[in-house]
Amino acid sequence: MDFTLKIWRQKDAQSQGQFKTYQLTGIGADNSFMEMLDELNEHLIKNNEDPVHFDHDCREGICGTCSLYINGRPHGPQKAITTCQLHMRSFKDKDTITIEPWRAQTFPVIRDLVVDRSAFDRIIQSGGYISVNTGGVPDANETPITTSKANNAMDAASCIGCGACVAVCKNASAMLFVAAKISHLAQLPQGKVEAESRAESMVAQMDKEGFGLCTNTGACSVECPKEISLTHIARLNRQYYKAKQASDYIPDKEEIHEG
Amino acid sequence: MTWYPLIIRSFSKRSIQKILSINGSSTVDEIHKELGKIMWDYCGMSRTAQGLSDAREKIQAVKQQFWNDVKVLGTNDELNMSLEKAGRVADFIELGALMIEDALHRNESCGGHFREEYQTEEGEALRDDEHFAYVGAWEYQGEGNQEVQNKEQLQFENVKLSQRSYK
Ligand code: SF4
Ligand code: FES
Numbered sequence: 139m140d141f142t143l144k145i146w147r148q149k150d151a152q153s154q155g156q157f158k159t160y161q162l163t164g165i166g167a168d169n170s171f172m173e174m175l176d177e178l179n180e181h182l183i184k185n186n187e188d189p190v191h192f193d194h195d196c197r198e199g200i201c202g203t204c205s206l207y208i209n210g211r212p213h214g215p216q217k218a219i220t221t222c223q224l225h226m227r228s229f230k231d232k233d234t235i236t237i238e239p240w241r242a243q244t245f246p247v248i249r250d251l252v253v254d255r256s257a258f259d260r261i262i263q264s265g266g267y268i269s270v271n272t273g274g275v276p277d278a279n280e281t282p283i284t285t286s287k288a289n290n291a292m293d294a295a296s297c298i299g300c301g302a303c304v305a306v307c308k309n310a311s312a313m314l315f316v317a318a319k320i321s322h323l324a325q326l327p328q329g330k331v332e333a334e335s336r337a338e339s340m341v342a343q344m345d346k347e348g349f350g351l352c353t354n355t356g357a358c359s360v361e362c363p364k365e366i367s368l369t370h371i372a373r374l375n376r377q378y379y380k381a382k383q384a385s386d387y388i389p390d391k392e393e394i395h396e397g
Numbered sequence: 398m399t400w401y402p403l404i405i406r407s408f409s410k411r412s413i414q415k416i417l418s419i420n421g422s423s424t425v426d427e428i429h430k431e432l433g434k435i436m437w438d439y440c441g442m443s444r445t446a447q448g449l450s451d452a453r454e455k456i457q458a459v460k461q462q463f464w465n466d467v468k469v470l471g472t473n474d475e476l477n478m479s480l481e482k483a484g485r486v487a488d489f490i491e492l493g494a495l496m497i498e499d500a501l502h503r504n505e506s507c508g509g510h511f512r513e514e515y516q517t518e519e520g521e522a523l524r525d526d527e528h529f530a531y532v533g534a535w536e537y538q539g540e541g542n543q544e545v546q547n548k549e550q551l552q553f554e555n556v557k558l559s560q561r562s563y564k
Pocket of ligand 1: 315358361366
């Protein structure tokens, strides 16, 4: 297959970026999108041109490292997959394919198609964890969890932190991502302990990073490779109101001091 | 030892400069794939002394190719994914060479590591507990020198080594 590629090239965060057009021929239909980009880079390097930088790691849809806005959609034209799971057979021969980095101020471009998503890491650090003592494996069935809860928490847990939800949102809101984390942990007994402080601190960090507000448009959920549902946002809101309005939780002196 | 990081840092700096200065004609991916093919063909689940000895030579050729002909553009003062990849492939070459050494010295078939010369009449893995019941850890001896193998004998006090049968 032959393609015309229009790719965003940007030397670093300070430089001005621009689209560059490349012709690529003889690509197999069963090549993955990333193999296609590898191929392009081989040609570029051979011609003494800087290869196109793009993020990737597992290449099997589990790590959340890959990104890319492809023809105006995060993770490309197919539903419920990541860029690394996309194959060239999803395109037509001689297609022009436009490839851009995630677009959001909170995800500044590092180089070409690579953006800095460390804001997500800082949100996770602010509360996306549970405090448990490590040690022996607990007995099976020691902590009963209903199947529906387990399933629902598992659905939320399938968020891979890729940031497509932010990139597609007109407000660049991170609500779906934060909601997935909160909803995952709030539904399980192990996560209940810190549920309130978690909701407060993760939302606070999200705001501090400069992510936009949620207007319930739902584009995030449509483009999410893991099909995270908007109902998790509803659960996040409940958790947040609970923490703000009806909290039993009294922060200790140090926290007040810090906060 | 506290001076280790310093040595490693200056060593890495030198290799990075070297990698960037070669400007040859083989891309990192090309070399990586050649290395992978050697490991796959000769050091996979089923291997022979002959194949491993051949692979030993082939890997040295790949190593030569890397350090004389690799092409990595750009600098070390920017995000440079080709350079990152080159550093990893340089390590993989060392590791591959070591895996081959280790596979070659072990004259037995053990678990998923099947040396074709050592099999039972029924084609099952034939272990040699008398000579190879140990774990080996290879110790780096500086560039260009053969690593030294340290052995930790596997001693079983309460259970006896036996053969598993899936039949
Ligand atoms: S919610 Fe979906 S789109 Fe957003 S980070 Fe998680 S997996 Fe990616
Ligand atoms: S590279 Fe890991 S999800 Fe795409």
